[in-house]
Amino acid sequence: xxxxxxxxxxxxxxxxxxxxxxxxxxxxxxxxxxxxxxxxxxxxxxxxxxxxxxxxxxxxxxxxxxxxxxxxxxxxxxxxxxxxxxxxxxxxxxxxxxxxxxxxxxxxxxxxxxxxxxxxxxxxxxxxxxxxxxxxxxxxxxxxxxxxxxxxxxxxxxxxxxxxxxxxxxxxxxxxxxxxxxxxxxxxxxxxxxxxxxxxxxxxxxxxxxxxxxxxxxxxxxxxxxxxxxxxxxxxxxxxxxxxxxxxxxxxxxxxxxxxxxxxxxxxxxxxxxxxxxxxxxxxxxxxxxxxxxxxxxxxxxxx
Amino acid sequence: xxxxxxxxxxxxxxxxxxxxxxxxxxxxxxxxxxxxxxxxxxxxxxxxxxxxxxxxxxxxxxxxxxxxxxxxxxxxxxxxxxxxxxxxxxxxxxxxxxxxxxxxxxxxxxxxxxxxxxxxxxxxxxxxxxxxxxxxxxxxxxxxxxxxxxxxxxxxxxxxxxxxxxxxxxxxxxxxxxxxxxxxxxxxxxxxxxxxxxxxxxxxxxxxxxxxxxxxxxxxxxxxxxxxxxxxxxxxxxxxxxxxxxxxxxxxxxxxxxxxxxxxxxxxxxxxxxxxxxxxxxxxxxxxxxxxxxxxxxxxxxxxxxxxxxxxxxxxxxxxxxxx
Numbered sequence: 290x291x292x293x294x295x296x297x298x299x300x301x302x303x304x305x306x307x308x309x310x311x312x313x314x315x316x317x318x319x320x321x322x323x324x325x326x327x328x329x330x331x332x333x334x335x336x337x338x339x340x341x342x343x344x345x346x347x348x349x350x351x352x353x354x355x356x357x358x359x360x361x362x363x364x365x366x367x368x369x370x371x372x373x374x375x376x377x378x379x380x381x382x383x384x385x386x387x388x389x390x391x392x393x394x395x396x397x398x399x400x401x402x403x404x405x406x407x408x409x410x411x412x413x414x415x416x417x418x419x420x421x422x423x424x425x426x427x428x429x430x431x432x433x434x435x436x437x438x439x440x441x442x443x444x445x446x447x448x449x450x451x452x453x454x455x456x457x458x459x460x461x462x463x464x465x466x467x468x469x470x471x472x473x474x475x476x477x478x479x480x481x482x483x484x485x486x487x488x489x490x491x492x493x494x495x496x497x498x499x500x501x502x503x504x505x506x507x508x509x510x511x512x513x514x515x516x517x518x519x520x521x522x523x524x525x526x527x528x529x530x531x532x533x534x535x536x537x538x539x540x541x542x543x544x545x546x547x548x549x550x551x552x553x554x555x556x557x558x559x560x561x562x563x564x565x566x567x568x569x570x571x572x573x574x575x576x577x578x579x580x581x582x583x584x585x586x587x588x589x590x591x592x593x
Numbered sequence: 594x595x596x597x598x599x600x601x602x603x604x605x606x607x608x609x610x611x612x613x614x615x616x617x618x619x620x621x622x623x624x625x626x627x628x629x630x631x632x633x634x635x636x637x638x639x640x641x642x643x644x645x646x647x648x649x650x651x652x653x654x655x656x657x658x659x660x661x662x663x664x665x666x667x668x669x670x671x672x673x674x675x676x677x678x679x680x681x682x683x684x685x686x687x688x689x690x691x692x693x694x695x696x697x698x699x700x701x702x703x704x705x706x707x708x709x710x711x712x713x714x715x716x717x718x719x720x721x722x723x724x725x726x727x728x729x730x731x732x733x734x735x736x737x738x739x740x741x742x743x744x745x746x747x748x749x750x751x752x753x754x755x756x757x758x759x760x761x762x763x764x765x766x767x768x769x770x771x772x773x774x775x776x777x778x779x780x781x782x783x784x785x786x787x788x789x790x791x792x793x794x795x796x797x798x799x800x801x802x803x804x805x806x807x808x809x810x811x812x813x814x815x816x817x818x819x820x821x822x823x824x825x826x827x828x829x830x831x832x833x834x835x836x837x838x839x840x841x842x843x844x845x846x847x848x849x850x851x852x853x854x855x856x857x858x859x860x861x862x863x864x865x866x867x868x869x870x871x872x873x874x875x876x877x878x879x880x881x882x883x884x885x886x887x888x889x890x891x892x893x894x895x896x897x898x899x900x901x902x903x904x905x906x907x908x909x910x911x912x913x914x915x916x917x
Contacts, residue, residue: 566728
């Protein structure tokens with residue numbers, strides 16, 4: 290018998306069952322919030338990320354100047370009350386450009402991590418669940434991608450496609466998913482042997498449902514930790530590639546590209562390179578602190 | 594290893610076909626007449642079916658032919674061999690530095706779990722992972738070279754000093770071998786900033802790993818036993834616990850080496866360090882594709898070899914691990 294068939298009356302009992310199910314989850318969430326409060330560093334990370342997200346969303350309203358407007362009469366001004374981060378070689382306000390840059394960085398990070406997460410997780414759970422030839426094909430492909438250092442692979446793909454922000458995202462996507470595949474496959478192998486998986490299978494749950502409702506959710510804790518940290522590392526990689534001219538093109542206010550511009554004025558105008566770099570540092574640190582805290586919070590061995 | 598390498602060549606082959614535009618036109622030059630472009634196309638085998646092109650490509654690779662760089666007009670392999678020692682010197686010294694600093698920091702963190710030193714070393718390690726090398730590189734150049742003038746800046750050696758004759762290609766080693774003290778001092782000085790910048794970026798990974806495996810090992814029965822016997826804390830930590838915690842850390846060395854090779858691309862660009870990373874960045878600027886692909890293949894080959902070496906070494910250290 291195939292599972293998942295609804296008989297009348299079944300749905301009501303399911304509703305009740307759902308209520309019963311949600312109760313421990315709710316207390317679990319409350320406990321998680323308590324744990325977060327106990328981790329000052331994770332809290333700091335969360336504050337940074339929330340602040341960054343707010344700034345990125347509100348960028349149009351919180352930038353004191355137009356990040357693209359050129360004012361040659363005000364070029365290379367040191368930080369002052371009018372321009373708290375100073376101005377660049379075209380008289381653009383660096384503070385406004387750093388804020389506008391947060392949008393670009395977050396967009397790149399979300400796109401890449403979402404893509405890598407979806408593709409990598411799906412392939413990983415399939416490889417781990419079915420084993421055999423499927424596993425072999427998926428994992429050999431994964432190993433091949435992982436055998437090229439990721440920045441180098443992204444670099445060469447971006448170079449082949451030509452410099453643009455879109456191509457940059459594409460090239461990082463291609464290099465990023467295999468980590469998720471490997472991670473999720475390992476988790477799947479252990480979850481597959483658990484008793485609840487066995488029970489679900491005996492009840493006759495379909496493969497699809499077994500994979501995505503029973504196995505996958507139980508593999509996700511380490512993946513979420515990884516994804517949180519990866520948001521930071523993707524931003525770092527993207528900025529690095531933009532720094533060597535492979536990503537966002539001028540006049541786009543991308544942090545790596547801004548740093549690259551500031552390199553030329555390092556001696557006479559230190560602020561042009563300094564502030565975009567600090568923005569990258571703080572952002573990546575925020576995601577790392579958050580990921581580190583999440584690891585402690587989600588790890589069931591540390592929970593009780 | 595062979596199937597992975599074969600897979601890598603498939604990936605690089607596909608990538609080299611992603612390049613927009615006509616590769617024959619790129620080689621022949623923008624003003625070449627059509628007949629020349631067609632001749633180049635036939636010569637490069639671009640008129641053949643894809644699978645045939647792939648076998649030609651593979652055959653060339655197996656003969657060590659990575660093509661000719663259009664900027665340096667030399668064989669890519671020869672170019673890479675010339676620039677690689679500089680990269681090797683930089684990554685190796687960064688590796689040594691991050692291990693030498695990272696292990697004690699990790700141990701200190703684990704033995705003083707959740708105290709101030711632990712928090713400080715974790716924050717220091719996290720900051721290292723989060724700092725973009727292309728930013729910290731610029732900042733240390735600005736402070737220690739331009740402003741304070743206490744450390745040498747870009748390049749491998751001072752301009753006035755003749756570089757040592759190439760024996761190993763590592764300036765520091767070569768100047769020691771030839772007894773050239775001036776070159777030794779200068780090349781060591783030039784190594785400091787790029788090494789510190791690069792090592793700082795991988796330090797965090799080592800600290801984190803050493804800390805967590807030390808914490809695990811310190812809970813083991815034999816550590817409790819050693820303490821109960823009345824052995825001094827130092828001996829328990831460094832002789833009993835650390836040895837076993839390190840075997841797990843060794844698996845990281847391969848990964849860290851990959852990160853260092855990647856990071857070297859940016860650090861070399863900033864410090865005008867004449868290694869393969871800067872070579873690749875220059876090649877990208879001039880759309881010199883043979884050079885970029887050659888760089889990718891060589892770096893990957895080195896990375897795979899190092900990881901294989903790490904696996905073998907790990908199996909030797911840990912008798913429970915058996916190589917298949």
